Amino acid sequence: MRTVAVVGASLAGLSAARSLRQQGYDGRLVVIGDEVHRPYDRPPLSKEFLAGALGEAELSLESDDEDLRAEWLLGSRAVGLDPRDRAVRLADGREVRADGVVIATGAAARALPGSEGLAGVHTLRTLDDARALRDELARGGRLVVIGGGFIGAEVASTAYALGLDVTVVEVAPTPLAGPLGEAMGAIVSALHADHGVRLLCGVGVKGLSGETRVDAVLLEDGRSIAADIVVVGVGARPCVEWLEGSGVVLDNGVKCGADGRTSLAGVVAVGDCANWYDPRAGLHRRVEHWTGARERPAAAVATLLAGGAVEPAAPRPPYFWSDQYGVKIQFAGHAAAADSVTIEAGAADTRDVLAVYRRAGDPVAVLGMNQPRPFMRWRKQLAAATS
Amino acid sequence: MMIPACRLADLPRGEAHRLDIDPPVSVFHTDDGELFAIDDTCTHQDASLADGWLEGCEVECPLHASKFDLRTGSVDAPPAKLPVRTHEVVVEDGMIYVQVSTDAPNLPPCVAARLAGGLA
Numbered sequence: 297m298r299t300v301a302v303v304g305a306s307l308a309g310l311s312a313a314r315s316l317r318q319q320g321y322d323g324r325l326v327v328i329g330d331e332v333h334r335p336y337d338r339p340p341l342s343k344e345f346l347a348g349a350l351g352e353a354e355l356s357l358e359s360d361d362e363d364l365r366a367e368w369l370l371g372s373r374a375v376g377l378d379p380r381d382r383a384v385r386l387a388d389g390r391e392v393r394a395d396g397v398v399i400a401t402g403a404a405a406r407a408l409p410g411s412e413g414l415a416g417v418h419t420l421r422t423l424d425d426a427r428a429l430r431d432e433l434a435r436g437g438r439l440v441v442i443g444g445g446f447i448g449a450e451v452a453s454t455a456y457a458l459g460l461d462v463t464v465v466e467v468a469p470t471p472l473a474g475p476l477g478e479a480m481g482a483i484v485s486a487l488h489a490d491h492g493v494r495l496l497c498g499v500g501v502k503g504l505s506g507e508t509r510v511d512a513v514l515l516e517d518g519r520s521i522a523a524d525i526v527v528v529g530v531g532a533r534p535c536v537e538w539l540e541g542s543g544v545v546l547d548n549g550v551k552c553g554a555d556g557r558t559s560l561a562g563v564v565a566v567g568d569c570a571n572w573y574d575p576r577a578g579l580h581r582r583v584e585h586w587t588g589a590r591e592r593p594a595a596a597v598a599t600l601l602a603g604g605a606v607e608p609a610a611p612r613p614p615y616f617w618s619d620q621y622g623v624k625i626q627f628a629g630h631a632a633a634a635d636s637v638t639i640e641a642g643a644a645d646t647r648d649v650l651a652v653y654r655r656a657g658d659p660v661a662v663l664g665m666n667q668p669r670p671f672m673r674w675r676k677q678l679a680a681a682t683s
Numbered sequence: 684m685m686i687p688a689c690r691l692a693d694l695p696r697g698e699a700h701r702l703d704i705d706p707p708v709s710v711f712h713t714d715d716g717e718l719f720a721i722d723d724t725c726t727h728q729d730a731s732l733a734d735g736w737l738e739g740c741e742v743e744c745p746l747h748a749s750k751f752d753l754r755t756g757s758v759d760a761p762p763a764k765l766p767v768r769t770h771e772v773v774v775e776d777g778m779i780y781v782q783v784s785t786d787a788p789n790l791p792p793c794v795a796a797r798l799a800g801g802l803a
Contacts, residue, residue, distance in 0.1 A: 307761070339747070339762070349792075350792075354792075359758075360764075586747075586748075587748050590748065590760065590761070617746060617747060624746065668730065668745045668746060669734040671745070672736060672745040675736070676736060
């Protein structure tokens with residue numbers, strides 16, 4: 297293999313590039329990124345960076361003395377993949393022909409239809425998004441967050457700490473019920489009320505009002521919530537449009553095997569855009585977690601370099617964290633698989649729970665709030681039980 | 684400075700023992716029976732590596748998955764970028780001692796500020 301193109305220059309792309317070199321690949325390595333920035337860390341964008349406690353230099357994922365001997369094509373959007381010679385076409389007309397391609401194009405924040413061109417309305421996914429939002433939050437005022445998921449909750453928490461008046465609107469009856477289940481979603485989202493942040497659940501957003509700048513969020517029940525700034529945190533969609541017509545099978549992102557292989561030989565997918573097969577569950581999952589974007593590329597790169605002739609190691613159960621209102625929230629496993637959840641340590645009232653999710657008595661997931669030590673023990677136990 | 688940590692018999696393989704000195708140092712007993720001491724605080728954010736995931740000669744931070752090599756202190760996985768200090772370990776008469784490095788530690792910004800007498 298003489299040329300490998302990694303399409304996507306965020307954590308998953310960088311991890312793939314690192315894995316290629318660590319696994320002995322010595323050929324030409326081209327990393328293509330549509331943003332102009334070198335790889336940076338996204339979790340702080342909704343927290344320390346947004347709060348002004350962390351600067352841009354500290355977001356860098358690369359160390360100062362790191363040299364992957366890669367050609368970096370940054371500010372270059374991939375617009376097509378020609379399956380015959382695995383040529384990645386770029387928006388500026390250039391083409392990168394490669395023997396191996398790693399698809400790591402991630403996901404993009406969903407926007408609220410009809411909010412285009414209205415000042416004061418933000419999504420948060422990229423460094424540029426975070427810069428713009430940080431500058432607005434610094435002016436203070438009334439913030440309405442649409443969506444009570446992790447991004448929305450972290451922005452609400454950060455904005456509360458900055459002194460803004462914050463309201464969170466969530467269409468579901470319980471925020472975070474998807475990732476955490478109803479009971480624990482209720483306990484974690486109770487952090488908002490603990491800090492005087494209003495949480496409106498079970499009500500959809502009809503639209504926004506304002507001439508050139510947003511002035512209110514209109515709810516489907518007829519209420520209108522005055523707003524100086526609006527953050528839309530309603531999930532992300534995989535960035536795979538550029539692969540249409542390439543022969544790479546798309547289904548909720550890039551459909552790929554347990555080892556990252558796609559339907560095209562010499563092409564693997566990693567990170568938020570990859571819909572990996574989970575052999576234990578017998579289904580495909582697209583997991584949008586930082587940890588997966590860091591860990592999975594090693595398996596995908598091994599597959600690429602071996603021409604698909606390796607048995608993938610069983611991945612660890614998915615793990616993610618969140619920091620809200622000074623509480624460290626950690627989760628591992630799959631809540632949806634559980635038929636029971638019990639609090640094993642701490643208490644809901646004191647927001648320091650260690651909760652274990654089980655299916656037919658076997659642990660399938662664990663949640664910690666300010667419980668890092670027991671959480672890690674359960675996380676290891678979970679990995680041992682499911683490997 | 685040689686600091687007594689704990690008895691070797693009290694530190695099973697796969698476990699870590701934290702010394703509550705400033706900054707804290709932890710002794711790791713690997714599954715292979717080796718002993719290593721490193722600074723306990725992840726260089727990315729305030730978290731105790733003694734609470735982390737020990738595998739081979741690597742420990743993963745319990746919060747954000749940064750990995751450190753116990754032998755060299757080098758950081759093997761982001762988001763941390765700076766290494767932790769390593770310290771010499773001596774076992775005498777069944778007691779584990781740590782010779783604390785005189786190098787400057789790489790502490791995360793919030794902890795460094797606290798130790799420097801800044802805000803708690």
